[in-house]
Amino acid sequence: GAVVSQHPSWVICKSGTSVKIECRSLDFQATTMFWYRQFPKQSLMLMATSNEGSKATYEQGVEKDKFLINHASLTLSTLTVTSAHPEDSSFYICSASQTRGYNEQFFGPGTRLTVL
Amino acid sequence: GQNIDQPTEMTATEGAIVQINCTYQTSGFNGLFWYQQHAGEAPTFLSYNVLDGLEEKGRFSSFLSRSKGYSYLLLKELQMKDSASYLCAAMDSNYQLIWGAGTKLIIKP
Numbered sequence: 001g002a003v004v005s006q007h008p009s010w011v012i013c014k015s016g017t018s019v020k021i022e023c024r025s026l027d028f029q030a031t032t033m034f035w036y037r038q039f040p041k042q043s044l045m046l047m048a049t050s051n052e053g054s055k056a057t058y059e060q061g062v063e064k065d066k067f068l069i070n071h072a073s074l075t076l077s078t079l080t081v082t083s084a085h086p087e088d089s090s091f092y093i094c095s096a097s098q099t100r101g102y103n104e105q106f107f108g109p110g111t112r113l114t115v116l
Numbered sequence: 117g118q119n120i121d122q123p124t125e126m127t128a129t130e131g132a133i134v135q136i137n138c139t140y141q142t143s144g145f146n147g148l149f150w151y152q153q154h155a156g157e158a159p160t161f162l163s164y165n166v167l168d169g170l171e172e173k174g175r176f177s178s179f180l181s182r183s184k185g186y187s188y189l190l191l192k193e194l195q196m197k198d199s200a201s202y203l204c205a206a207m208d209s210n211y212q213l214i215w216g217a218g219t220k221l222i223i224k225p
Contacts, residue, residue, distance in 0.1 A: 112156075
């Protein structure tokens with residue numbers, strides 16, 4: 001149990017275009033979903049936390065107008081990178097937990113974004 | 117501020133034992149997680165400690181000392197497949213995970 005999927009696994013796009021990444025909890029209801037970004041040889045950087053039905057909470061330095069997060073249901077959250085640029089190229093990982101308090105975060109397999 | 121410290125890289129021999137240390141400073145504390153991450157993949161959960169002491173799970177064990185703000189992950193009978201990055205993360209009073217930079221573990225034959 002506790003499987004999280006991400007789609008797509010990898011994407012290459014042109015500079016200036018928008019890219020949508022989906023994160024789904026397949027066998028549980030995810031009250032909270034997290035979006036991380038990871039650059040090569042660096043640790044995970046939390047971008048935002050989203051609770052179902054409410055606006056995402058963005059970490060300091062993360063542009064909410066550039067990284068649009070929607071958590072419309074208990075099993076789906078989406079991250080849209082708008083007007084992507086080469087510096088947005090990174091490994092984007094989502095995770096989900098079943099409650100708002102403590103709970104183990106279950107990670108998706110990640111999405112590798114390359115912006116040309 | 118909140119901070120997690122762990123070594124950047126460690127090297128060990130196949131079949132041996134290695135201990136990866138982690139120290140943390142957080143606003144409040146709701147537990148300490150260890151995750152394993154192979155290159156190009158997402159992290160996978162290894163352990164969670166919230167009480168002082170040692171938790172053993174097969175070849176992997178995790179220890180916590182809340183008074184010292186210290187944890188370690190102990191890997192026994194090392195296998196080549198254990199080559200990965202090991203991430204330490206502390207959960208603060210807001211249930212937010214504060215991540216360390218990760219320790220890259222290199223296993224040599």
